[in-house]
Amino acid sequence: MVELTPKSVFDCFAQINQVPRPSKREEKITAFLRKFGEDLGLETIVDHAGNVLIKKPATPGYENRKTVILQSHQDMVCEKNKEVEFDFDNDAIQTYVDGEWLKAKGTTLGADDGIGIAMEMALLQATDIEHGPIECVFTRDEETGLTGSFEMKSDFMSGDILINLDSEDEGEIFVSCAGGVRTEAKYDLELEAIPAGYKAVEVTIKGLTGGHSGDDINKKRGNANKILVRFLLEQCAKTDLRLCDIQAGGLHNAIPREAHAIVVPPSERVTALIGDLCEFGTRIKEEFSSTEPDVMFLASETNLPSDSLTRTQTERILKSLSVVHNGIFAMSQDIDDLVETSSNLANIKREGNQIIVNTSQRSSVASNLTYMAEVVRAAFELGGAKCVTNEGYPGWKVNPKSEIVKVAVASYKRLFKKEPKVRAIHAGLECGLFSEKYPNLDMVSFGPTLRGVHSPDERLLIPTVQMVWDHLLDILKNVPNA
Structure with missing residues (x-):
């Protein structure tokens, strides 16, 4: 059986999958994340839209780095096979390992975007990871209306760089997305x-x-x-x-x-x-x-x-x-x-x-x-x-002068001895809305490999989680000074 590493990330993902989080009914996951931040003694804010922000100070020696926002969404698509008895408002997602893949029993897995949440949680609770100031943001209702991002006030986040953890192909760094x-x-x-x-x-x-x-x-x-x-x-x-x-x-x-x-x-x-x-x-x-x-x-x-x-x-x-x-x-x-x-x-x-x-x-x-x-x-x-x-949501345009894209590409090449793919994605990302409210925000998006998302065939390629985790931690060590 493939080992679930990094253990801290998969332990957090297991916790998340005990918490129901259908789109537009995120009250339980919002309360869970609020308590998680407060129990760590970190400044935790929940805005009027249900978005959660947890701030973590820099580790010693990194105080002068630019503040990085790590962003995932709280909700998940709730789809199941017709013959499966499952209550998404109350039941925990049942996962199992199939070769190198993590899957769910007849339902969506919730790795979109639960694995992003898990990485943020693991980082927030870690005591041995070097990084500058961090803001972990968990938006509400991304899947059915981008409600959290739409309703977010322009002063909710204060970072200089945003890393969106809602992409689905390891080795691909996304710098633009479609509007819809x-x-x-x-x-x-x-x-x-x-x-x-x-x-x-x-x-x-x-x-x-x-x-x-x-x-x-x-x-x-x-x-x-x-x-x-x-x-x-x-x-x-x-x-x-x-x-x-x-x-x-x-x-x-x-x-x-x-x-x-x-x-x-x-x-x-x-x-x-x-x-x-x-x-x-x-x-x-x-x-x-x-x-x-x-x-x-x-x-x-x-x-x-x-x-x-x-x-x-x-x-x-x-x-x-x-x-x-x-x-x-x-x-x-x-x-x-x-x-x-x-x-x-x-x-x-x-x-x-x-x-x-x-x-x-x-x-x-x-x-x-x-x-x-x-x-x-x-x-x-x-x-x-x-x-x-409807009015829809905007796309995210390529920033040819992006510092964080340069850092992410250099980090990937150094860690894995190969070139990442720098891509635009046809799917929508919340980065499009952030680019309107925070026009100076430098953004990038990446994540582990997922397949079959938004369906009961959703599955997570386990080895890519360690790769993305290593990549994320290396980027945080190399964020430029403010």
């Missing part, structure tokens, strides 16, 4: 009684890989929502199909892994529909032969619902959803292999007399972010939906 917005559509439903001679069929697509809607959008993975809509639209061309219910996808920042719908075809078409789904599944598995080996297609008769959409509206909404852009929209013209602009069709759900759809758009170019949202809204509006795009 969310677009919501609402279709008011035209409902009617189901005609005589119709039967209800539940169609399920599941077992897709999923992943992060920013960092994984270029990995050619299937979107369960788009695949389900595609099948249902094909059926509309063959028979008088009506949509009764749809519950597809999950969080706005996750590529959908599962999608479910209840439809009513004429009774004589039920067997053919189920057969068509089998044939459709074969086509999809061929199209996604490398990325979706475990996708499953299920159909079975179910109880007849009380109503359905009209035939006309069923087809109109399915056509609208089929042309809503999903995936890469544009690649960067400045950085090779970097996605510039994308959109994710995150979830589609009937709620009463409406179908509500959520999407997220990302771009490192502000004008293209606006255009991407306009394209998505156009597809919704042509199908009869009413749309709203």
Whole structure:
């Protein structure tokens, strides 16, 4: 079994995973971090938004160094496999080691960004690590709205340098990130009684890989929502199909892994529909032969619902959803292999007399972010939906004169005898908001290797935690003087 080192970091991570911390319900982790700082006798502040700041003075000989802010977010994405019984508001995350990976039993692991929190905690409680003045900051609700960063006052942090510990590829140092917005559509439903001679069929697509809607959008993975809509639209061309219910996808920042719908075809078409789904599944598995080996297609008769959409509206909404852009929209013209602009069709759900759809758009170019949202809204509006795009969050521009980037790169080369990759990331980071409120803040982002984030497949590559820890401590020893 791989040893969990550094022990202090993994011990802190184990403590964190005993504390529930769903996005927007971070009260328990906020209280835990407040007590942690106060028990160490360190100045601890909780602001009006629920952000936590713990200050640690410099060790002897390092008093004149620039103050470094170490920053992670308190919340985690709470996703589980459908068959798993788990209460994210009360239950502790159950972890296990699988080879070189740390995983959770049927749920998200919470290493995004719990491992960043754990590193900060380990540093705060250490008595044998050399560093200048430190401010450890733990922001609230990063995953579903960047609420803590949005609401943070411009005098909450006072450091000169910020190290964000929310990246997911060891050996990569991030110096820029995309901005993003969310677009919501609402279709008011035209409902009617189901005609005589119709039967209800539940169609399920599941077992897709999923992943992060920013960092994984270029990995050619299937979107369960788009695949389900595609099948249902094909059926509309063959028979008088009506949509009764749809519950597809999950969080706005996750590529959908599962999608479910209840439809009513004429009774004589039920067997053919189920057969068509089998044939459709074969086509999809061929199209996604490398990325979706475990996708499953299920159909079975179910109880007849009380109503359905009209035939006309069923087809109109399915056509609208089929042309809503999903995936890469544009690649960067400045950085090779970097996605510039994308959109994710995150979830589609009937709620009463409406179908509500959520999407997220990302771009490192502000004008293209606006255009991407306009394209998505156009597809919704042509199908009869009413749309709203939120204000979103800004991107983080490259600082070519960054001192901390130079220190981080030199440190990595010295420790590991190889060049790190200095990159921009298509996912959003809180650095974008910090750059607006603290325009002189010198920032960098890095972290250990994570895979399958925002899904129950989330896993942490154990050996990379020691590498990032060593890198972080070396950077802190080499921070320039104030």
